[in-house]
Amino acid sequence: MKDLGTERGRFYHERAVVATPPRAVIGLEAEFNLLVNGHRRRPEKVFGDPSRLVRRRMIPRTGKSFQLPAGGAIYFDTGVIEVATPIIELEPGCCYRATRLLWEQIRxxxxxxxxxxxxxxxxxxxxxxxxxxxxxxxxARKSKLRNATKLAYLLAHILPVPVLLLASNRQSSAVGVRPRRTRVEVTADFTPDPALMLATCAFIAGVVQSVLRWDDFGLR
Structure with missing residues (x-):
């Protein structure tokens, strides 16, 4: 879920859908390096576009992305292969659904x-x-004290240590939080385990929803 205003070919395009979804939603993405015969290669150079990798006919989407049969998206993004889930309403079980969808697309x-x-x-x-x-x-409650930028800055002080522990990637060095116009994106190293990714997703979702109830996103 990237901002089309700065990055092309994403499945959640804020130029096309400027308004916030009527209900809270989440979405997951995963990026992969491609190695061919032990050497890292750019997927754009090897395949051209995802339609030359995936055998089934896919529906082209905005930018360079294609819709996967499972409903998510695949695209090549500056040297990596990226898969993304559809947006999923934030409700009980949504983190499980999102994680399962992402791993089905990876498989x-x-x-x-x-x-x-x-x-x-x-x-x-x-x-x-x-x-x-x-x-x-x-x-609904957006103000100078409560906006995506302040929320991202606040989350950047709350999330890194627990997310690094949950993600279980010993080479992890940082966790990022990026504000968008209608959302926030938490970025971490890839977690090579579905159960730990689910735990990470559920923890982040719980923290985000708790913080969203605060009247002020300031650090003090």
Whole structure:
């Protein structure tokens, strides 16, 4: 879920959908490096676009993204392969749904990559790069004290240590929080375990929803 105003080819396009969704939503993304015969390659150079990797016909979306059969999106983003879930309403069980959808898309991508590798007599690997946890920001109580920028800055002081512990990636060095016009995006290194990713997603969702009840997003 990136901002189309600064980045192209994302599944949640704020130029096309400027207003905040009527209900709170979440969405997950995962980025992967591509290794062919042990060497890192840019997917744009190897495949051109995702339609030459995925065998089934996909619906083109805004920018360079394509809709996967499961309903999410796939695109090549500055040297990595990225898959993203559809937006999911924030309700009981939503973190499980989002995590499951993301890993189903990862598994689907892995199968397509295996088929391409057999056809081209080479070895291909996906190397987890990053994961993105996106949460919509409601406009109902937006003010100078409560906006996406202040929320992101506040979350950047709350989330890093517990997220680094939950994500279980020993090489993790940082957690980022990026404000968007209608949402905030928490970025961390890719978590190579569905259960731990679910725990991370649920923790972040709980913190975000708790903080959204505050009257002031200041640090004091």
């Amino acid at each position: 689907y991508l892995r199968k397509e990559l295996d088929h391409w590798a057999r056809r081209n007599r080479c070895q291909c690997r996906l190397q987890g790069f990053s994961a993105h946890y996106n949460f919509s920001f409601p406009n």
